Amino acid sequence: MTNDLPVRIVDGRVVANAGIGPVAMVWLPLDGQVIAKIPARKGNRRWLHGTVGIRSPEFNGDRWNLPRSSLVRLVTGAVDRFGFIVLWRDMAKLSRCTRACLEATGVECQCSCLGAHHGQDAAGWFERVGDAVVGEQGQFTRTGVVYGARGSDANAVVYDGELAVQLYCVDRAGRRDWPTAAQFMCASCMTVRASVWDHCHTHGFVRAPLTELTREFLQVRRPLR
Structure with missing residues (x-):
């Protein structure tokens, strides 16, 4: 390594x-x-x-x-x-x-x-x-x-709600038609490529693609309930 x-x-x-x-x-x-x-x-x-x-x-x-x-x-x-x-x-x-x-x-x-x-x-x-x-x-x-x-070789684009009203899940069947988060710019900072999907812990819907560090920062501000 x-x-x-x-x-x-x-x-x-x-x-x-x-x-x-x-x-x-x-x-x-x-x-x-x-x-x-x-x-x-x-x-x-x-x-x-x-x-x-x-x-x-x-x-x-x-x-x-x-x-x-x-x-x-x-x-x-x-x-x-x-x-x-x-x-x-x-x-x-x-x-x-x-x-x-x-x-x-x-x-x-x-x-x-x-x-x-x-x-x-x-x-x-x-x-x-x-x-x-x-x-x-x-x-x-x-x-x-x-x-x-999972990364992406394509140029990162701005997220335009591709997974709006989509419930977050981790099973393969449920994610079959999802793009990878790495296909988008981080929806928070808009300066680097995203890496993970963030979601609302109250309602379960996908929020946006973020970097892991940005997601961690937001998690501290709004702890998982």
């Missing part, structure tokens, strides 16, 4: 640039529930229940035990809410990369490519922003991958 990334893994530790704040992390073991450690904020349980769609999020100490089926929604929502998320993933050493891996639409991967190719043929709402870090753990291999908002 290069040192110019805002969030990176150095010697097995997550390092973030100044201003990024605590980084959300999730661990996908070979079996069992997903373990998530997300920045402590008021409304985390409500966010996991209402936005990510987890019926009964289980809090244990400083981390959450969540169903494996929620992984893609969790990563999508965490990128919008926190800017980045680090996915630690355990994979059996004897697994092999197949075409099914390339065509997959999620981040759960158990093959020898270490997740490098997983889902690259599918349009998603987040993307890898750093290389996987590998560690040997007996009968399996552990990788750590940093995910951020």
Whole structure:
């Protein structure tokens, strides 16, 4: 991983640039529930229940035990809410990369490519922003991958209400016809490219594309209820 990334893994530790704040992390073991450690904020349980769609999020100490089926929604929502998320993933050493891996639409991967190719043929709402870090753990291999908002190669344009009256969601089917936030200028500062979609926490509607730092600033001024 290069040192110019805002969030990176150095010697097995997550390092973030100044201003990024605590980084959300999730661990996908070979079996069992997903373990998530997300920045402590008021409304985390409500966010996991209402936005990510987890019926009964289980809090244990400083981390959450969540169903494996929620992984893609969790990563999508965490990128919008926190800017980045680090996915630690355990994979059996004897697994092999197949075409099914390339065509997959999620981040759960158990093959020898270490997740490098997983889902690259599918349009998603987040993307890898750093290389996987590998560690040997007996009968399996552990990788750590940093995910951020999906970028855009097109010139950013001014947002013109393309998602007006659209309810915010994190599931792939609900976002099928959405443009990426990176296709627009930040609706607040109008000087840099947006990266995430902001939404109204009271009514649930998409507000506008923002940079993650702008969204964070606005969140402080109007805390999640």
